[in-house]
Amino acid sequence: MSDFPAQADVLIIGAGAAGLMCAAVAGKRGRSVLVLDHANKVGKKILMSGGGRCNFTNLYTAPDNFYSENPHFCKSALARYTQWDFIALVEKHGIPYHEKTLGQLFCDNKSRDIVDLLLAECREAKAQIRTRCEIQRIEPLEGEGEGEGEGERKGFEVHTSLGKVVCESLVIACGGLSIPTMGATGFGYDVARQFGHHIIPTRAALVPFTLNKRALKRQADLPGTSLAVTASCGEGSFHEQMLFTHKGLSGPAVLQISSHWREGESVVFDLAPGMDLCNWLSEQKAQKPESHLHTALAELWSRKLVQFFLQLNGLESKPLKQYHESALREVAEKLQTWTLTPEGTEGYRTAEVTLGGVDTNEISSRSMESQKQPGLYFIGEVLDVTGWLGGFNFQWAWASAHAAGAEV
Ligand SMILES: Cc1cc2nc3c(=O)[nH]c(=O)nc-3n(C[C@H](O)[C@H](O)[C@H](O)COP(=O)(O)OP(=O)(O)OC[C@H]3O[C@@H](n4cnc5c(N)ncnc54)[C@H](O)[C@@H]3O)c2cc1C
Numbered sequence: 001m002s003d004f005p006a007q008a009d010v011l012i013i014g015a016g017a018a019g020l021m022c023a024a025v026a027g028k029r030g031r032s033v034l035v036l037d038h039a040n041k042v043g044k045k046i047l048m049s050g051g052g053r054c055n056f057t058n059l060y061t062a063p064d065n066f067y068s069e070n071p072h073f074c075k076s077a078l079a080r081y082t083q084w085d086f087i088a089l090v091e092k093h094g095i096p097y098h099e100k101t102l103g104q105l106f107c108d109n110k111s112r113d114i115v116d117l118l119l120a121e122c123r124e125a126k127a128q129i130r131t132r133c134e135i136q137r138i139e140p141l142e143g144e145g146e147g148e149g150e151g152e153r154k155g156f157e158v159h160t161s162l163g164k165v166v167c168e169s170l171v172i173a174c175g176g177l178s179i180p181t182m183g184a185t186g187f188g189y190d191v192a193r194q195f196g197h198h199i200i201p202t203r204a205a206l207v208p209f210t211l212n213k214r215a216l217k218r219q220a221d222l223p224g225t226s227l228a229v230t231a232s233c234g235e236g237s238f239h240e241q242m243l244f245t246h247k248g249l250s251g252p253a254v255l256q257i258s259s260h261w262r263e264g265e266s267v268v269f270d271l272a273p274g275m276d277l278c279n280w281l282s283e284q285k286a287q288k289p290e291s292h293l294h295t296a297l298a299e300l301w302s303r304k305l306v307q308f309f310l311q312l313n314g315l316e317s318k319p320l321k322q323y324h325e326s327a328l329r330e331v332a333e334k335l336q337t338w339t340l341t342p343e344g345t346e347g348y349r350t351a352e353v354t355l356g357g358v359d360t361n362e363i364s365s366r367s368m369e370s371q372k373q374p375g376l377y378f379i380g381e382v383l384d385v386t387g388w389l390g391g392f393n394f395q396w397a398w399a400s401a402h403a404a405g406a407e408v
Contacts, residue, residue, distance in 0.1 A: 026406025027125025176354025
């Protein structure tokens with residue numbers, strides 16, 4: 001006889017960050033919980049996150065670190081399950097961690113520690129988990145039809161490759177579209193549409209830029225080279241590292257600004273962030289008038305980069321004394337407003353997250369329950385809430401999962 005449960009109080013589709021967290025919270029309230037995932041193992045994105053060390057939260061998490069068409073939506077859940085709550089859980093499990101930079105907390109050892117934490121919490125909560133399970137069909141159940149609540153929806157019948165399950169609450173925790181090879185699908189959006197939800201158009205975010213052939217030829221010597229920049233596009237501006245790659249540009253500054261970028265738009269890079277470069281060059285001229293421009297700039301960047309930026313901007317390198325103040329201002333301006341139009345992005349193949357998703361105007365910000373279908377919940381990345389780079393996306397997964405787990 002199959003050990004596949006035919007009934008559960010709570011059925012969660014997706015055994016990723018949000019799904020496992022929700023299972024633990026709901027299970028500890030005494031609800032019987034079943035988590036289903038089509039992948040061969042749970043938490044695959046957690047395992048590959050943060051370069052294998054999982055940047056599991058950010059000390060400075062605040063609603064401003066998230067993009068959404070409905071920016072107020074995330075506030076309630078983030079306030080009720082904070083970064084400090086997750087840090088306390090990490091400490092309860094004795095997982096060593098450290099702050100890398102900008103409040104980003106990483107495991108000292110492996111991302112596996114976070115998956116093990118979630119599995120231990122699920123075991124304690126007696127939540128059952130099944131992998132390699134395809135979800136075939138979801139049917140809402142009608143109420144008994146007695147008196148007042150006539151026609152009221154009463155749970156769901158979910159048909160899967162492992163059998164049929166009847167549940168009271170159904171939680172969609174399928175994540176976004178990024179990295180299809182890790183099991184990402186648009187299934188969560190399909191379920192949302194089935195129940196009449198609107199989807200905010202999706203696009204790849206926290207993703208490297210690709211450049212055209214000409215630009216790639218120019219930077220052929222640079223892949224692997226990085227420097228600190230401020231990258232700006234639209235209302236976004238990030239001061240972090242930029243990395244030259246064989247396909248274009250990456251690094252935290254580029255990943256961050258990709259969330260603001262739309263096809264055809266330009267991105268402006270300040271290659272000497274936080275500096276008054278014109279003033280600095282004037283000082284260099286006063287101190288070392290015989291020194292060439294490229295020698296002065298080599299104090300800021302590697303010689304390879306100096307050569308690249310001078311060539312790119314059609315700037316010749318002469319002794320500093322030969323530059324009038326206006327010429328130095330022009331050099332500084334070119335280097336502090338390097339403007340580039342990416343050809344595109346590497347797309348969902350390498351994107352860390354998906355912008356857009358289930359419209360939160362139709363979801364309760366307290367419980368994550370659908371306002372269109374009682375008993376149906378959406379949590380994590382499938383919703384139109386997307387964090388900056390730096391542990392914010394996991395914090396959203398934990399917080400939204402906790403909000404739903406307390407209600408399902
Ligand atoms: C390379 C990479 C590195 C990242 N690093 C970080 C980081 O360090 N810090 C950070 O905060 N964020 C990071 N992120 C983002 C973070 O991983 C996600 O935002 C987070 O995992 C979202 O959690 P989720 O539970 O909503 O979705 P997921 O973790 O993606 O889980 C969704 C689950 O649903 C399952 N599923 C999908 N479709 C179906 C279906 N049809 N049937 C059944 N199951 C299905 C999937 O197999 C998966 O297990 C990274 C992302 C990537 C791709």
